[in-house]
Amino acid sequence: MTNKELEYHKAYLRMAVVWADLSKSKRNSVGALIVKDGMIISDGFNGTPTGFPNDCEDLDGSTHWYVLHAEANAILKCAKHGTACKGANLYLTLSPCKECSKLIIQSSIKRVIYMEQYRDLDGLKMLKSVGVEVIQLNDI
Numbered sequence: 001m002t003n004k005e006l007e008y009h010k011a012y013l014r015m016a017v018v019w020a021d022l023s024k025s026k027r028n029s030v031g032a033l034i035v036k037d038g039m040i041i042s043d044g045f046n047g048t049p050t051g052f053p054n055d056c057e058d059l060d061g062s063t064h065w066y067v068l069h070a071e072a073n074a075i076l077k078c079a080k081h082g083t084a085c086k087g088a089n090l091y092l093t094l095s096p097c098k099e100c101s102k103l104i105i106q107s108s109i110k111r112v113i114y115m116e117q118y119r120d121l122d123g124l125k126m127l128k129s130v131g132v133e134v135i136q137l138n139d140i
Contacts, residue, residue, distance in 0.1 A: 001135075009113050010140040012040075012091040016115075017140075019045045020070070020093045025056040027063060028094065032070035034078060034109070036088035044073030071100045075107050085109050095136070096123040105130055113137060 001009075012033050020031030023045040034042040046069050048054050056067045068076070071092060078085050086108035095114040096104060101123035104112060111133040117124075127134050 006137075009089075009091070009135070009137055012089070013093070013113065013115055013137060013140045015040075016070075016091045016093050019043050023047055023056070023070070024054045025063070025067070027057060027061065030070040030092065030094045032074040032093075033091040034074050034085055034088050035091065036085070041083050041085070041088065042074040042077045044068075044070045044075075044077060046070045047073065069097065069100050070094075071096055072103055075103050075109075078107070089113060094118050095121075095134075096127070098123045098126060101126045104132065111135065115140065 012035055016031040016033050020029040023029035025046050030046045032044040033040055046067060047056060048067055052066065057063055071090060075085060087110050089111045090104060090109045092112065092114040094116050095118045097118060097120060104127060112127060113135045115138045124134055
């Protein structure tokens with residue numbers, strides 16, 4: 001990776017941090033950006049589907065089952081607008097879970113760059129097993 005590529009990866013991760021701040025989650029705010037050919041094509045943060053109250057947790061602090069993860073929101077936004085993710089980079093503040101890793105693979109995203117590691121590493125293992133490049137950069 002060149003110094004210029006590293007600079008851009010870090011800049012996009014800083015932008016993902018800003019998107020994470022838009023989440024109403026009290027437990028874990030996560031941000032995502034999808035970048036293709038040097039252009040941001042989508043963004044997302046963890047939250048509820050359109051039309052639902054934007055409370056991510058119940059009164060006991062447990063996450064509602066219907067909350068969408070940041071990467072799922074970003075990928076679905078591309079699908080909604082007919083924008084292909086094929087060959088794109090996905091920038092995340094937290095590495096993806098197993099369910100989101102399936103979406104990443106099916107959308108043909110080629111590289112995932114993330115800051116912090118999610119407690120379950122199976123999502124990362126799945127991505128690596130099919131050739132999706134995975135990079136952790138936590139010093140942005």
